[in-house]
Amino acid sequence: MNQAVIPKVLVTKIGFDGHDRGSRVVAAGLRDAGMEVIYTPPWQEIATVVKLATEEDVDVIGISSLATDHLIVPKLMSALREAGLADIAVIVGGIVPDEDEATLLAAGVARVFHPGSAMADIASYVRELTAAGRSRRVAA
Amino acid sequence: MNKSIDGKLLSEAEVFATWQRDYAASMGADKQVVNRSGVPIQPIYTSRDWNAGERAADLGMPGQAPFTRGIYASMHRGKTWSQRQLTGLGTPAEYNARLLEVLAQGATAVSPIPCNSVFRGYDMDESHIELLGTCGTVINTTSHMDRALQGVDLAQISCAQNDPTPFTLLAFMLATARRRGTDWKMISGTSNQSDYLSHYVANHMFFRIALPGARRILTDHIEFCNRFLPRWNPMSVVGQHTQQAGATPAESMAFTLCTAIQNARDCVARGMDPDQFLPRFTFFFDVSISFFEEIAKFRAARRIWAGIARDQLGARDPRSWRFKFHAQTSGVDLTRQQPLNNISRVTVQAMAGILGGLQSLHTDAFDEALSCPSEFGARIAIATQNVLREEAHLTDVIDPLGGSYYVETLTDQMQAEIERVMKIVEEAGGMYKAVEAGLVQGMIGESARRFQQQVDSGAQTVVGVNAYCVEEDSSARPVNTRPDRASMQSLIDEFKAFKAERSQGDVQRALDALARAAGDARDNVFGRVVEAAEAGCTHGEICHTLRREMGFGNVQAIV
Numbered sequence: 001m002n003q004a005v006i007p008k009v010l011v012t013k014i015g016f017d018g019h020d021r022g023s024r025v026v027a028a029g030l031r032d033a034g035m036e037v038i039y040t041p042p043w044q045e046i047a048t049v050v051k052l053a054t055e056e057d058v059d060v061i062g063i064s065s066l067a068t069d070h071l072i073v074p075k076l077m078s079a080l081r082e083a084g085l086a087d088i089a090v091i092v093g094g095i096v097p098d099e100d101e102a103t104l105l106a107a108g109v110a111r112v113f114h115p116g117s118a119m120a121d122i123a124s125y126v127r128e129l130t131a132a133g134r135s136r137r138v139a140a
Numbered sequence: 141m142n143k144s145i146d147g148k149l150l151s152e153a154e155v156f157a158t159w160q161r162d163y164a165a166s167m168g169a170d171k172q173v174v175n176r177s178g179v180p181i182q183p184i185y186t187s188r189d190w191n192a193g194e195r196a197a198d199l200g201m202p203g204q205a206p207f208t209r210g211i212y213a214s215m216h217r218g219k220t221w222s223q224r225q226l227t228g229l230g231t232p233a234e235y236n237a238r239l240l241e242v243l244a245q246g247a248t249a250v251s252p253i254p255c256n257s258v259f260r261g262y263d264m265d266e267s268h269i270e271l272l273g274t275c276g277t278v279i280n281t282t283s284h285m286d287r288a289l290q291g292v293d294l295a296q297i298s299c300a301q302n303d304p305t306p307f308t309l310l311a312f313m314l315a316t317a318r319r320r321g322t323d324w325k326m327i328s329g330t331s332n333q334s335d336y337l338s339h340y341v342a343n344h345m346f347f348r349i350a351l352p353g354a355r356r357i358l359t360d361h362i363e364f365c366n367r368f369l370p371r372w373n374p375m376s377v378v379g380q381h382t383q384q385a386g387a388t389p390a391e392s393m394a395f396t397l398c399t400a401i402q403n404a405r406d407c408v409a410r411g412m413d414p415d416q417f418l419p420r421f422t423f424f425f426d427v428s429i430s431f432f433e434e435i436a437k438f439r440a441a442r443r444i445w446a447g448i449a450r451d452q453l454g455a456r457d458p459r460s461w462r463f464k465f466h467a468q469t470s471g472v473d474l475t476r477q478q479p480l481n482n483i484s485r486v487t488v489q490a491m492a493g494i495l496g497g498l499q500s501l502h503t504d505a506f507d508e509a510l511s512c513p514s515e516f517g518a519r520i521a522i523a524t525q526n527v528l529r530e531e532a533h534l535t536d537v538i539d540p541l542g543g544s545y546y547v548e549t550l551t552d553q554m555q556a557e558i559e560r561v562m563k564i565v566e567e568a569g570g571m572y573k574a575v576e577a578g579l580v581q582g583m584i585g586e587s588a589r590r591f592q593q594q595v596d597s598g599a600q601t602v603v604g605v606n607a608y609c610v611e612e613d614s615s616a617r618p619v620n621t622r623p624d625r626a627s628m629q630s631l632i633d634e635f636k637a638f639k640a641e642r643s644q645g646d647v648q649r650a651l652d653a654l655a656r657a658a659g660d661a662r663d664n665v666f667g668r669v670v671e672a673a674e675a676g677c678t679h680g681e682i683c684h685t686l687r688r689e690m691g692f693g694n695v696q697a698i699v
Contacts (some may be wrong), residue, residue, distance in 0.1 A: 015271055016256035018345025018695075021472075024585060025592050040278050041345055043260065043697055067256055068274035068512065073267075095476075106356045115476045115509050116605035118596050 007035045007130035010058045012049055013042035014016055014076060015069025023064035030062075030126060036041065046076050050083045058088060059087040059130040063093040074107035081108075087136055089129040170379075175433045176591070177390035179553045185545035190552070192543060198443065199548075202538050206446040208439050208551065209498045211462040216535035222249040222298065222500040222524050229512065229622035231631045232288035233429075234253050235277040238290055245522055249500070251300040251332065252288060254279050254309065259288045261348045261687065263680030264632050265657040272622035272632075275512050277382065278655065280635060282681045286310035286319060296328035304333045304346040305354045307361055307666055308682050310372075311673035328371035330422055330466070334358060335378040337399045337571055341580050342381035344695045348683055348697070353658070353690025359406050361666040366417055373422045375403060376466070383426035384472050386588020389437045394561035395571065395580055397421060397444060402571040414453045418460035427493040427502040429485055432550055435541060438465070438496030440555035444562075466500035474509040477604035478612060482506035487524055494534050495541055501525060514621070525543055531641065578696055635678075642676040650675035651685050658689035 011027040013020060020042050027039040031039050053061055061080075063073055070092055080088060092104055093113040101112045110129060113122055151159075163183060173181040179421075181604065182189070203213030229235065234555055235252060243250070250386050253276035257267040263280045279285055280643055303309035304354035310331060319329060320367045333339070339347035345374075349357065350352050365374035379396035385388060400421060407417050420613055423441075445463040457581060469489035474482040483506045490503050503524050511560065512523070527582030528534050541547040561583075569575040575581070586592050594600040601607045650672040657663035665686070687693070 015268070016260045016262075016345065017275070018260075018343060018347070019384075020344060021588055025386075025588055028585070029591055029592070069256075070270060071270040071274065075270075095509065095511065113661050116602070118606075119592065120596070 005127075005130065005134065007060060008038070008056065008058045009035055009060045009062055009127050010038045010040070010049070010053055010056060010124055011062045011064070012038075012040040013064050013069065014044050014046055014049060015065070015067075015072055017065070017067040017069050019066040020064070020065065023062070025092060026062060026064065026119070026122060030080045030123055033119075033123040035126065039108050042123065046072070049075070049076060050079050050085065053080070053088055054078055054083065059125050059133050060126050061088055061090045063090065063092045063124075065092060065096065067095070068094050070094065070100060070104060073104055073109060077108045087133055089133055091122075091125070091129070091132070092121070149168075150531060152187075153641070157338045159184070159284060159673050168671045175550075176430050177388040177433060177437075177554060178559050179433070179550065179557060180347065181550075183505075185471075185549050186282050187468070187545065188546050189546040192548075195548070198656055199542060203460055205458060205658065207442040207461065207463060209542050211442065211464060211499075215497065215538040216529075218495065218620070219540055220451065220529055221494070221498055223522065227615075230273040230277060231627055232277060232279060232284045232381045234623065234627070235288045239288070241515075243292070243297070245519065246526060247522060249298040249329070250289075251302060251502075252277055252279070253302055256345060258309075258412070258679060259345045261680065261683035261693075263678050264628075264635055266680060269625070269628060269632070272447070272628050276308075277573075278628075278631065279309060279312065281638065281676070282312045282315040282319070282673055283638065285309065286316040288628055289480045290324040294320070294322045298328045298330075300330045302332045302504065305336050305341055305357045305361075306669050306682060306686050307331060307334070307348050307357075308669060308673065308679045311666075311670045311682075312679075313675040314369075314670050324369055326371065327369055330373040330376050331361065331365075332376050332424060332466075333376050333378070334361065335381075335399060335403075335424075337402065337575055338381040338396075340695055341395070341575055342385035342387075342584065343378075347695055349693045350684055350691030353573070353686065354693065355406060355572065356661075356690075357686070358403065358664045359410050360664045361422075362403075362417055363410065363412060364666045364670075366412070366420065370678075373399075373464075375421045376424050377403065377421065378424045379402070380424050380426040380468055381427065382584055384470065385451075385584050386591060387584045388587050389428060389430065389433055390557040391561050391583060391587060392426065393437050393441050393554075394558045394565065396425070397441065397448065397558070398562055398571040398574070400445070400566040401448060401452065405570070408453070408537065410673060412575055414455040415447070415457040415460050418449055418453065418455050419462070420462075422499075423463060424463035425465055425467045425493075426470045426472075427467045427486050427489045429473045431490075431492045432547060434492035435496045436547060436554040437548035437558075438467075438493075438498070438546070439539075439542075440558055442497070443551075444558060453487055458607060464499050466502070467496070467498045469493070470502045470504040471504055471508050474504060474506070475602060475604050477565070478610065479506055479510055481604055482509065483496070484522065484523065487528070490524060491534065494528060494576055495539075497539065528633050534603075546616050554655040581696065600671065614676050638676075646675040647672075647681070649675050650677050654682065 031037045061091050089110045096112050188215040199208045202210035255276040255278045301309040362374045365372045377400040379392045383392035442463040446461040449461040469486045503521040505513030505521045565574045654668040657665045657668040
């Protein structure tokens, strides 16, 4: 994709857990990779994430989960669809057991990044998602 | 003196020079080795680096200041560490069944983990049911605590509480003890999560009440426990959170010591005697896989703390100078890839903690990088401790690495690095101000990023992640058991019924008294929390009341 296109990414956490090393490292990494990053502290309400995604017009939402908060990501996916934001790609990073990964993918999550993922892989996938999303929007 | 092959006597200097020459010839350009804290590591250490004769006073003997070799005369040869596994899943009844099993397997102390909804200060009827009990046990009332600890004699078993400000879980346990007729004076254990500064900086989930309120309630809590619970440790200063968040071992130790100084100064400002509260200060650390660095970290910290307690805080009783700590093996070092490798990682981490002289140990389950630990994983974690203690005989000799040129030099160097970071914090006005200003968070974020870059670049090997990768069969991974939704729903129903049936007058009076205490510096907020627990107030009600009066615990977003 054209490197001049700057992906806009929301990096956040929903649910109760507050371990934010992952979200902070990824947010800083994507910013270092030249992206525009909206970062929030943990514990965002699903409605708040939807609102932020709308207002900031992001290409990708990255949800970090360490302690089972990924279990409410399907609720986030429905809320995004209801708000007409189905074209925003959602990725999840963190501790996600295999059996839950299948559930998340079925709910519309683009991909799950597990511990040990390289920053470069996350960044290049976000660029891919952004390119695909923007061309869909142009087509629409 | 050594003899060369032809029988001529060689001086120490000549012997060393010969080695240097041989080393250079065999290595070519030497490789640069630096530990996680930034201390350069030499290929060998000798009496040129650390001279036992000159340094005897900095070691002392075990049980003697400055405690470099351990805080008790007999250390692990006399009494081994407490095996304190953190466990918690599902409903109080489900937790209790697991707890009794863990105790039967050899655990000697208890440490229930509450559900994350509890950590954030909410009751179960205001939480997503999908999340309830998935990472800990739902405990919202005295009855929940009573059920969770059924069959556990609170006068006999040390029961730590993972209980941030305002310490509702301890309040529920005290109310439980009162119901059962157990004397509060017999209750022992630790408020594991009393360090609000580490929550504000690193473990944000536990940060419930805004900084000034959290500071006040902690001092109230220490005062109350010193008075009514003589066997309870109200203060656990936590280094684990900052190191898990990315601080280097030396930084994390420095932040912890600065936090202890801050809290002690707050107690002194309240008019409390250091020799009363310091013997009940404990510490809680992460042990990473950086083996010698961790051992040196703990040895250095004992020495630094003894000096601080005596010289800066004015404690005269040597018991106040003792640096008692619990350690948990580092979850950050564990990998999702080839998860059984984590058993060997945990073993090395645990050895570092034991050789570092810990008083209490939690070994992580190998599956923590995959999920909340399974029962199978938890059992191996306990067995690891039993193997190290009883098969490997790590407890036969006290401070077995003492006098090692390397370990002693590294202990000195870690001390210097810890003191360098402490100076930065102290110059910023102490830990409270340094944290308020975001200074500490910035340093941690920078170190976390540096470590990630080292892993990404391959400079730091992580087996199975950036080296020695293999194709894996994911079906070999443990399957998670999630709490049973039906039993969780019935617990919610019971909870709602309980709230409807209790004496609303008692509840309202207790919450009003709590709110008034928050605004009255002469009152003791924690004392009012205990009264509220006894009056039937719930965890959420107590947290909401104090958040309304003292401000919600929001953290700064720093990337």
